[in-house]
Amino acid sequence: MKHLLSLLDTDSASAVGLMDTALDVKKNPGKYLEALKGKTLLMIFEKPSLRTRLSFEAGMTQMGGHAIFLDVKDAPIGEKESIEDTAKAAGRYCDIVMARLFKQEQLEKLAENSPVPVINGLTDMFHPCQILSDLLTIREKKGKLKGLKLCFLGDGNNNVTHSLLLGCAIAGISISVGCPKEHMPQQQVVKAALEKAKKSGSKIEVLNDARKAAKDADIVYADSWMSYHVPKDKKEERVRAFKPFQVNSAMMALAKKDAIFMNCLPAMRGYEQTAEVIDGKQSIVFDQAENRLHMQKAIILKLMGKV
Ligand code: CP
Ligand code: NVA
Helix, strand or coil: CCCECCCCCCCHHHHHHHHHHHHHHHHCHHHHCCCCCCCEEEEEECCCCCHHHHHHHHHHHHCCCEEEEEECCCCCECCCECHHHHHHHHCCCCCEEEEECCCHHHHHHHHHCCCCCEEECCCCCCCHHHHHHHHHHHHHHHCCCCCCEEEEECCCCCHHHHHHHHHHHHHCCEEEEECCHHHCCCHHHHHHHHHHHHHHCCCEEEECCHHHHHCCCCEEEECCCCCCCCCHHHHHHHHHHHHHHCECHHHHHHCCCCCEEEECCCCCECCCECHHHHCCCCECHHHHHHHHHHHHHHHHHHHCCCC
16 A cells, blocks of 8 residues: 555455554554654645544644645645646655645646655545544444445535445445435446445445435435535535435434434534434444544554554
Protein backbone atom coordinates (compact mmCIF):
# COMPACT_ATOMS: atom_id res chain seq x y z
CA MET A 1 0.00 0.00 0.00
CA LYS A 2 1.76 3.14 -1.25
CA HIS A 3 -1.13 5.63 -1.15
CA LEU A 4 -4.78 5.47 0.00
CA LEU A 5 -6.83 7.11 -2.76
CA SER A 6 -9.97 4.94 -2.75
CA LEU A 7 -11.04 1.43 -1.72
CA LEU A 8 -10.91 0.17 -5.31
CA ASP A 9 -7.61 -1.64 -4.68
CA THR A 10 -8.29 -2.60 -1.07
CA ASP A 11 -8.85 -6.27 -0.27
CA SER A 12 -10.32 -7.92 2.79
CA ALA A 13 -6.92 -8.79 4.32
CA SER A 14 -5.66 -5.19 4.22
CA ALA A 15 -8.96 -3.79 5.56
CA VAL A 16 -8.86 -6.28 8.46
CA GLY A 17 -5.17 -5.45 9.05
CA LEU A 18 -5.99 -1.74 9.32
CA MET A 19 -8.90 -2.43 11.67
CA ASP A 20 -6.68 -4.56 13.92
CA THR A 21 -3.99 -1.88 14.02
CA ALA A 22 -6.59 0.84 14.69
CA LEU A 23 -7.98 -1.16 17.59
CA ASP A 24 -4.49 -1.60 19.06
CA VAL A 25 -3.84 2.16 18.64
CA LYS A 26 -7.16 2.83 20.41
CA LYS A 27 -6.47 0.43 23.30
CA ASN A 28 -2.76 1.14 23.73
CA PRO A 29 -2.09 4.74 22.61
CA GLY A 30 1.04 4.83 24.82
CA LYS A 31 2.75 2.30 22.52
CA TYR A 32 2.72 4.81 19.67
CA LEU A 33 3.72 8.03 21.47
CA GLU A 34 7.02 8.30 19.59
CA ALA A 35 6.17 6.29 16.48
CA LEU A 36 6.25 9.38 14.24
CA LYS A 37 8.79 11.50 16.11
CA GLY A 38 10.13 14.22 13.81
CA LYS A 39 7.65 13.36 11.01
CA THR A 40 5.40 15.89 9.29
CA LEU A 41 1.99 15.45 7.69
CA LEU A 42 0.87 18.04 5.15
CA MET A 43 -2.92 18.52 5.08
CA ILE A 44 -4.29 20.20 1.93
CA PHE A 45 -7.92 21.38 2.03
CA GLU A 46 -9.97 22.63 -0.93
CA LYS A 47 -13.21 22.15 1.06
CA PRO A 48 -14.25 22.78 4.67
CA SER A 49 -13.78 20.19 7.44
CA LEU A 50 -14.10 19.71 11.19
CA ARG A 51 -13.50 16.00 11.86
CA THR A 52 -10.93 15.26 9.18
CA ARG A 53 -8.73 18.22 10.06
CA LEU A 54 -8.93 17.70 13.83
CA SER A 55 -8.50 13.93 13.79
CA PHE A 56 -5.50 13.96 11.44
CA GLU A 57 -3.80 16.76 13.34
CA ALA A 58 -4.51 15.26 16.79
CA GLY A 59 -3.40 11.85 15.50
CA MET A 60 -0.02 13.18 14.41
CA THR A 61 0.48 14.99 17.75
CA GLN A 62 -0.41 11.82 19.68
CA MET A 63 2.25 9.87 17.78
CA GLY A 64 5.01 12.46 18.32
CA GLY A 65 4.74 14.04 14.86
CA HIS A 66 3.41 17.31 13.51
CA ALA A 67 0.74 18.37 10.98
CA ILE A 68 0.67 21.44 8.73
CA PHE A 69 -2.71 22.80 7.58
CA LEU A 70 -2.62 24.26 4.07
CA ASP A 71 -5.68 26.17 2.91
CA VAL A 72 -5.72 26.36 -0.89
CA LYS A 73 -6.66 30.03 -0.58
CA ASP A 74 -2.94 30.49 0.24
CA ALA A 75 -1.58 28.11 -2.41
CA PRO A 76 -4.24 27.38 -5.06
CA ILE A 77 -3.80 23.85 -6.39
CA GLY A 78 -3.10 23.85 -10.12
CA GLU A 79 -3.43 27.65 -10.42
CA LYS A 80 -0.30 29.38 -9.17
CA GLU A 81 1.69 26.26 -9.94
CA SER A 82 0.88 22.85 -11.38
CA ILE A 83 -0.29 20.04 -9.13
CA GLU A 84 2.79 18.09 -10.26
CA ASP A 85 5.12 20.82 -8.94
CA THR A 86 3.10 21.10 -5.71
CA ALA A 87 3.53 17.36 -5.08
CA LYS A 88 7.25 17.38 -5.87
CA ALA A 89 8.01 20.42 -3.68
CA ALA A 90 5.85 19.27 -0.74
CA GLY A 91 7.65 15.93 -0.72
CA ARG A 92 10.93 17.72 0.02
CA TYR A 93 9.59 18.96 3.40
CA CYS A 94 6.89 16.54 4.44
CA ASP A 95 6.81 12.79 5.04
CA ILE A 96 3.17 12.16 4.14
CA VAL A 97 0.29 14.13 2.58
CA MET A 98 -3.48 14.10 3.19
CA ALA A 99 -5.61 16.02 0.68
CA ARG A 100 -9.30 16.93 0.56
CA LEU A 101 -9.89 17.95 -3.06
CA PHE A 102 -12.86 18.32 -5.39
CA LYS A 103 -11.72 16.03 -8.19
CA GLN A 104 -10.49 12.46 -7.75
CA GLU A 105 -8.37 12.90 -10.92
CA GLN A 106 -6.50 15.79 -9.27
CA LEU A 107 -5.82 13.65 -6.21
CA GLU A 108 -4.49 10.88 -8.44
CA LYS A 109 -2.22 13.36 -10.22
CA LEU A 110 -0.96 14.58 -6.86
CA ALA A 111 -0.18 10.99 -5.81
CA GLU A 112 1.49 10.09 -9.13
CA ASN A 113 3.95 12.95 -8.65
CA SER A 114 4.44 12.65 -4.91
CA PRO A 115 7.62 11.08 -3.52
CA VAL A 116 5.72 10.45 -0.24
CA PRO A 117 2.41 8.63 0.50
CA VAL A 118 -0.86 10.45 -0.23
CA ILE A 119 -4.16 9.88 1.63
CA ASN A 120 -7.60 10.84 0.27
CA GLY A 121 -9.29 13.04 2.90
CA LEU A 122 -12.44 13.17 0.68
CA THR A 123 -13.05 13.97 -2.97
CA ASP A 124 -16.41 14.39 -4.74
CA MET A 125 -16.08 10.69 -5.62
CA PHE A 126 -14.71 8.84 -2.57
CA HIS A 127 -14.15 9.08 1.21
CA PRO A 128 -12.09 5.97 2.08
CA CYS A 129 -10.87 7.06 5.56
CA GLN A 130 -14.47 7.53 6.65
CA ILE A 131 -15.61 4.11 5.53
CA LEU A 132 -12.58 2.22 6.92
CA SER A 133 -13.32 3.91 10.27
CA ASP A 134 -17.00 3.02 9.91
CA LEU A 135 -16.17 -0.66 9.36
CA LEU A 136 -14.20 -0.60 12.61
CA THR A 137 -17.16 1.02 14.41
CA ILE A 138 -19.61 -1.55 13.03
CA ARG A 139 -17.27 -4.39 14.03
CA GLU A 140 -17.08 -2.97 17.58
CA LYS A 141 -20.84 -2.52 17.88
CA LYS A 142 -21.98 -5.75 16.22
CA GLY A 143 -19.03 -8.03 16.97
CA LYS A 144 -18.75 -8.99 13.28
CA LEU A 145 -19.08 -7.64 9.75
CA LYS A 146 -19.87 -10.60 7.52
CA GLY A 147 -23.57 -11.31 7.07
CA LEU A 148 -24.85 -7.91 8.26
CA LYS A 149 -27.12 -5.67 6.17
CA LEU A 150 -26.42 -1.94 5.83
CA CYS A 151 -28.99 0.41 4.33
CA PHE A 152 -27.84 3.80 3.02
CA LEU A 153 -30.60 6.33 2.32
CA GLY A 154 -30.15 9.60 0.43
CA ASP A 155 -27.78 10.73 -2.31
CA GLY A 156 -26.60 7.70 -4.29
CA ASN A 157 -24.14 9.69 -6.40
CA ASN A 158 -22.03 10.60 -3.41
CA ASN A 159 -18.50 10.04 -2.03
CA VAL A 160 -19.71 8.30 1.15
CA THR A 161 -22.19 6.10 -0.77
CA HIS A 162 -19.51 5.10 -3.29
CA SER A 163 -17.02 4.19 -0.57
CA LEU A 164 -19.72 2.35 1.41
CA LEU A 165 -20.55 0.25 -1.66
CA LEU A 166 -16.90 -0.78 -1.96
CA GLY A 167 -16.26 -1.11 1.80
CA CYS A 168 -19.33 -3.27 2.41
CA ALA A 169 -18.48 -5.48 -0.55
CA ILE A 170 -14.94 -5.95 0.80
CA ALA A 171 -16.17 -6.72 4.33
CA GLY A 172 -18.98 -9.11 3.36
CA ILE A 173 -21.75 -6.72 4.48
CA SER A 174 -24.82 -6.66 2.21
CA ILE A 175 -25.73 -3.12 1.21
CA SER A 176 -29.02 -1.66 0.00
CA VAL A 177 -28.78 1.90 -1.28
CA GLY A 178 -32.13 3.69 -1.34
CA CYS A 179 -31.99 6.83 -3.49
CA PRO A 180 -33.99 8.83 -6.07
CA LYS A 181 -33.72 7.80 -9.74
CA GLU A 182 -31.92 11.06 -10.58
CA HIS A 183 -29.25 10.47 -7.91
CA MET A 184 -28.00 6.94 -8.53
CA PRO A 185 -24.43 5.81 -7.68
CA GLN A 186 -21.96 5.91 -10.56
CA GLN A 187 -22.11 2.73 -12.62
CA GLN A 188 -18.38 1.99 -12.55
CA VAL A 189 -18.43 2.00 -8.73
CA VAL A 190 -21.42 -0.37 -8.57
CA LYS A 191 -19.61 -2.63 -11.03
CA ALA A 192 -16.44 -2.64 -8.94
CA ALA A 193 -18.48 -3.35 -5.79
CA LEU A 194 -20.27 -6.26 -7.49
CA GLU A 195 -16.90 -7.68 -8.50
CA LYS A 196 -15.65 -7.50 -4.88
CA ALA A 197 -18.94 -8.93 -3.59
CA LYS A 198 -18.38 -12.09 -5.65
CA LYS A 199 -15.47 -12.87 -3.31
CA SER A 200 -17.08 -11.85 -0.03
CA GLY A 201 -20.57 -13.18 -0.73
CA SER A 202 -22.32 -9.91 0.10
CA LYS A 203 -25.40 -8.65 -1.76
CA ILE A 204 -25.36 -5.24 -3.46
CA GLU A 205 -28.61 -3.52 -4.40
CA VAL A 206 -29.61 -0.01 -5.47
CA LEU A 207 -33.31 0.70 -5.04
CA ASN A 208 -35.54 3.73 -5.52
CA ASP A 209 -37.77 2.54 -2.67
CA ALA A 210 -36.50 3.69 0.75
CA ARG A 211 -38.75 1.38 2.75
CA LYS A 212 -37.62 -1.71 0.86
CA ALA A 213 -33.98 -0.70 1.33
CA ALA A 214 -34.43 -0.20 5.09
CA LYS A 215 -36.21 -3.51 5.70
CA ASP A 216 -34.40 -5.71 8.25
CA ALA A 217 -31.21 -3.64 8.13
CA ASP A 218 -28.65 -3.96 10.93
CA ILE A 219 -27.28 -0.50 10.15
CA VAL A 220 -29.11 2.53 8.74
CA TYR A 221 -26.76 5.19 7.37
CA ALA A 222 -27.50 8.78 6.31
CA ASP A 223 -25.30 11.50 4.82
CA SER A 224 -25.80 15.16 3.99
CA TRP A 225 -28.16 16.06 1.12
CA MET A 226 -25.96 19.11 0.48
CA SER A 227 -22.41 17.78 0.17
CA TYR A 228 -19.62 20.38 0.22
CA HIS A 229 -19.34 20.43 -3.58
CA VAL A 230 -23.08 20.90 -4.27
CA PRO A 231 -24.05 24.49 -5.24
CA LYS A 232 -26.23 26.18 -2.59
CA ASP A 233 -28.95 27.05 -5.14
CA LYS A 234 -29.69 23.33 -5.58
CA LYS A 235 -31.00 23.03 -2.02
CA GLU A 236 -34.74 23.36 -2.67
CA GLU A 237 -34.76 20.89 -5.54
CA ARG A 238 -32.64 18.39 -3.60
CA VAL A 239 -34.72 18.60 -0.41
CA ARG A 240 -37.77 17.75 -2.54
CA ALA A 241 -35.99 14.79 -4.19
CA PHE A 242 -34.49 13.36 -0.99
CA LYS A 243 -37.40 13.89 1.44
CA PRO A 244 -38.85 10.37 0.86
CA PHE A 245 -35.40 9.02 1.85
CA GLN A 246 -35.21 10.83 5.20
CA VAL A 247 -34.34 8.56 8.14
CA ASN A 248 -37.10 9.11 10.71
CA SER A 249 -38.56 6.87 13.42
CA ALA A 250 -40.94 5.17 10.98
CA MET A 251 -37.99 4.31 8.71
CA MET A 252 -35.92 3.03 11.67
CA ALA A 253 -38.87 0.83 12.69
CA LEU A 254 -38.49 -1.08 9.39
CA ALA A 255 -34.91 -2.02 10.27
CA LYS A 256 -34.03 -4.69 12.86
CA LYS A 257 -34.96 -3.93 16.49
CA ASP A 258 -31.28 -3.64 17.46
CA ALA A 259 -30.30 -1.62 14.37
CA ILE A 260 -27.78 1.20 14.79
CA PHE A 261 -27.98 4.60 13.10
CA MET A 262 -24.87 6.12 11.52
CA ASN A 263 -24.04 9.46 9.88
CA CYS A 264 -20.48 10.47 8.99
CA LEU A 265 -21.36 14.07 10.01
CA PRO A 266 -21.83 17.00 9.51
CA ALA A 267 -25.58 16.38 9.97
CA MET A 268 -28.66 18.57 9.59
CA ARG A 269 -31.56 17.68 11.86
CA GLY A 270 -34.85 17.74 9.96
CA TYR A 271 -33.13 16.93 6.66
CA GLU A 272 -31.32 13.61 6.07
CA GLN A 273 -32.55 12.42 9.50
CA THR A 274 -34.86 13.69 12.19
CA ALA A 275 -33.55 14.88 15.58
CA GLU A 276 -35.25 11.97 17.35
CA VAL A 277 -33.16 9.52 15.31
CA ILE A 278 -29.74 11.18 15.51
CA ASP A 279 -30.20 12.10 19.17
CA GLY A 280 -31.92 8.81 20.02
CA LYS A 281 -30.72 5.55 21.60
CA GLN A 282 -29.87 3.81 18.33
CA SER A 283 -27.53 6.57 17.16
CA ILE A 284 -23.78 5.93 17.43
CA VAL A 285 -22.60 8.96 15.44
CA PHE A 286 -20.08 10.27 17.97
CA ASP A 287 -18.44 6.85 18.52
CA GLN A 288 -18.28 6.77 14.74
CA ALA A 289 -16.61 10.20 14.65
CA GLU A 290 -14.09 9.15 17.33
CA ASN A 291 -12.93 6.17 15.31
CA ARG A 292 -11.72 8.48 12.53
CA LEU A 293 -8.83 9.30 14.86
CA HIS A 294 -7.81 5.70 15.58
CA MET A 295 -8.24 4.47 12.01
CA GLN A 296 -6.30 7.34 10.48
CA LYS A 297 -3.44 6.80 12.92
CA ALA A 298 -3.40 3.17 11.68
CA ILE A 299 -3.46 4.31 8.02
CA ILE A 300 -0.54 6.71 8.56
CA LEU A 301 1.48 4.05 10.44
CA LYS A 302 0.85 1.54 7.66
CA LEU A 303 1.74 3.92 4.82
CA MET A 304 4.92 4.97 6.62
CA GLY A 305 6.00 1.38 7.15
CA LYS A 306 5.74 1.56 10.95
CA VAL A 307 3.45 -1.45 11.33
N1 CP B 1 -17.01 13.15 8.22
C1 CP B 1 -16.13 14.10 7.84
O1 CP B 1 -15.28 13.89 6.98
O2 CP B 1 -16.30 15.30 8.48
P1 CP B 1 -15.60 16.67 8.12
O3 CP B 1 -16.17 17.14 6.82
O4 CP B 1 -15.95 17.57 9.27
O5 CP B 1 -14.12 16.46 8.00
N1 NVA C 1 -20.97 13.67 1.31
C1 NVA C 1 -20.47 14.62 2.27
C2 NVA C 1 -19.57 13.99 3.24
C3 NVA C 1 -19.06 14.91 4.32
C4 NVA C 1 -18.06 14.27 5.24
C5 NVA C 1 -19.77 15.75 1.54
O1 NVA C 1 -19.09 15.49 0.53
O2 NVA C 1 -19.90 16.90 1.96
